[in-house]
Amino acid sequence: MEYTQLTPDFIADALGSMDIYLDSGLLALNSYENRVYRFKNDELGALVVKFYRPERWCKEQIQEEHGFLTALSQAGVRVAAPMSLQGETLFEYQGRLFALWQSVGGRQFEADNLEQLEALGEQLGRLHQVGGAFPLRHRPRLTTADYLHQSYDMLKQKAQIKAGSTAREFFGVLERLITKAEPLYRPRHELTLHCDCHVGNILWRDGPLLVDFDDCRSGPAVQDIWMMLSGSRQEQLVQLDTILAGYETVRNFSQAELALIEPLRAMRMVHHMAWLAARWQDPAFPANFPWFNTDDYWLQQTRILSDQLTALDAPPLSLTSWN
Structure with a gap:
């Protein structure tokens, strides 16, 4: 299956390959298409890591999404843009593509408001x-x-x-x-x-x-x-x-x-x-x-x-x- 490889140890190793270390447990967030986890890092605070479903989007397609988010953020549009580390927003570990975000909270949007x-x-x-x-x-x-x-x-x-x-x-x-x-x-x-x-x-x-x-x-x-x-x-x-x-x-x-x-x-x-x-x-x-x-x-x-x-x-x- 697409995510059998995605054990806590694998996730910790993938993050460690970016010199980012878990200082809390992994909290799985609601996501059906990809796999998304919240965790804390002492240096960077609360973060979210998303592991992309294999073979859904190619690397260029994901990078294009990230480029759009970055352009939106720079233009002042209120979006959650991926973190950039050493000029990159998309990372790979043992063939698995992943990205990081600062964890953001908020109330549910009220469509009747x-x-x-x-x-x-x-x-x-x-x-x-x-x-x-x-x-x-x-x-x-x-x-x-x-x-x-x-x-x-x-x-x-x-x-x-x-x-x-x-x-x-x-x-x-x-x-x-x-x-x-x-x-x-x-x-x-x-x-x-x-x-x-x-x-x-x-x-x-x-x-x-x-x-x-x-x-x-x-x-x-x-x-x-x-x-x-x-x-x-x-x-x-x-x-x-x-x-x-x-x-x-x-x-x-x-x-x-x-x-x-x-x-x-x-x-x-x-x-x-x-x-x-x-x-x-x-x-x-x-x-x-x-x-x-x-x-x-x-x-x-x-x-x-x-x-x-x-x-x-x-x-x-x-x-x-x-x-």
Whole structure:
């Protein structure tokens, strides 16, 4: 398995290769894709070390993410950037790639707090201002080929759905969703994004602090905004208006991108299911997602995808008509 080598002794030796030594035990932090641990070092204080999942990103792709984080931090954007030691942010020990961060704390971001939403909007505007001038050469774009078609193939190969009516209904709805969503996703402009901007990746420390850029890709600006919207259409319009009030103090937002929200939601749904299926042999996944791969789960997903088909037919959010 990907992480059987990652024993406490191995981690201590990897850190020791950088002349960083454990002065406390290792505390495992929530992370499914990578393995992340908090520890204390007498000289540097509380640190976090992340060991990257093998073969997910190549070295150049991780370094590109780190370069983007460094550029954001230097521009004053509130992000958790990796530590630089002797001019490097990515390290390797016996074939395992890892990086270090200063440990940061904070309160959970409150997505229903309009003051916090507006402050987040400003930071996203600053992030996208940097992202527009930071093209990615190694990381992939946010595309339907990846999020829909490759995810479909992964589900066909890996999803444990019993043959019969459940499988037929699920894949039938999924195929219709892909057919409908794909032509609706036509971004006119792309820039470098966080790409996984949800409440779990935001801390509040006298302002929003964005963490975990592991999924960083290029795509439309609205990708970093739509996951903050929830509730009724009216509630989403209030949230969107609040976010953009902060965002547009920094840069303009194209209202045309609001038409991409429901296709992006569909893409995330399909991609998330495929991600779980692809990682199911990792013991961390059955332990943390015990409801996945059950008959009830696939029946529920069939209903959710059917609802999303309806959402794709609805008029997109529009602040112009609301105001």
